[in-house]
Amino acid sequence: MASTAISLSLPTIPSSSSSSSTVKPKAFISDHRHLFVAKNSPSSSSSTTTTRRTKQISTSFKIKCSSSSSSNALPSALLFDCDGVLVDTEKDGHRVSFNDTFNEKELGVTWDVDLYGELLKIGGGKERMTAYFNKTGWPDKAPKSEEERKKFIASLHKRKTELFMALIENRLLPLRPGVAKLIDQALEKGVKIAVCSTSNEKAVSAVVSCLLGPERAEKIQIFAGDVVPRKKPDPAIYTLAANTLGVEPSSCVVVEDSAIGLAAAKAAGMTCIVTKSGYTDDEDFLNADAVFDCIGDPPEERFDLAFCASLLEKQYVS
Known part of the structure; x- marks a missing residue:
């Protein structure tokens, strides 16, 4: 399966701005x-847009x-x-471990660096794989029922975690x-x-x-x-x-x-x-x-x- 760029349905990130009319300087x-x-602080005559000012200072x-x-x-x-x-850990740790798992299971899936960057917008490895397969199509070796697919994803994630832990235990990532x-x-x-x-x-x-x-x-x-x-x-x-x-x-x-x-x-x-x-x-x-x-x-x-x-x-x- 090619690792072309995909557009995923991602969770909405809630705004952390205050409902107060005064914005605390930070x-x-x-x-x-x-x-x-x-x-x-936004001007009383402006809409919801907050004014931002940048200032270059000494290096x-x-x-x-x-x-x-x-x-x-x-x-x-x-x-x-x-x-x-x-x-x-992401590029040379988790991504590599996911790909090694996909290769072991002969799924025909590879997540390249750019694709994995997009997938990181989804929190959690099991959730990340599920969203990817839902969008691009499930591998031929994957089960057909939703319940069995959850177990399939869990097994992939367990093996991925084992491979990732080996990288950490060998201190390959500082x-x-x-x-x-x-x-x-x-x-x-x-x-x-x-x-x-x-x-x-x-x-x-x-x-x-x-x-x-x-x-x-x-x-x-x-x-x-x-x-x-x-x-x-x-x-x-x-x-x-x-x-x-x-x-x-x-x-x-x-x-x-x-x-x-x-x-x-x-x-x-x-x-x-x-x-x-x-x-x-x-x-x-x-x-x-x-x-x-x-x-x-x-x-x-x-x-x-x-x-x-x-x-x-x-x-x-x-």
Whole structure:
């Protein structure tokens, strides 16, 4: 089956804008910290369009990072997406594992780089395969009944997860810059850590335990896969995380890399920082509280725990 571009019926991403007539100013820092974008309050004479202004500033601009922050100003929890945030897994991890599974099962299906980028707009691997086959036609080896097709998809996804976990266990995919640093800062200050992902729980656990190490892993709670009935952009997984951790959503800072993840975090009432990944570089992150190319390690650090705390403080500044 050819891997030509397809048009899928994708879930609608809910708006995270407030219903209030006043739009809170926010700062967005782009790749390499070269661009500052300010969100202005819409004019009373305008329609629903929000005025945006961009201003070029010096390339030497840096976020002021400091690990010192008063304990009462810190987030109650940092919630990380997995794929694209902890590890840039999609193109050379999940996509490759899907294709290896399709090849093993002799389905005649290959997802190329561009096609997989489109499929990522659908949260969840099983949902992604189902939408693709519904659109392009089911393989000849697939069952005919809907119930049997669900089992078929589940079996494909189980094998794909096994292949993906082998990549992680062999450490063929590295952590993104700054991830371990930010988690260590948070754990040192008593901030709760969780990973909230639409990926299979075993795959997410493998990333956390193998790449972050067992000492960190035992302090990190994982919410993944089918733990909630509706996946991102639905806020269910972030709402579940806040409830389970016993924290207020407004005191949580989420690190995401995609528009559907951002929509889920904002719909849950949380502050969200975007660290863009290879597949999400051109997505719309207007509603994010901050946008970076990565978290970053010194001397190329983009932000730290104190910066996360500063975003929460700005929630209460009109």
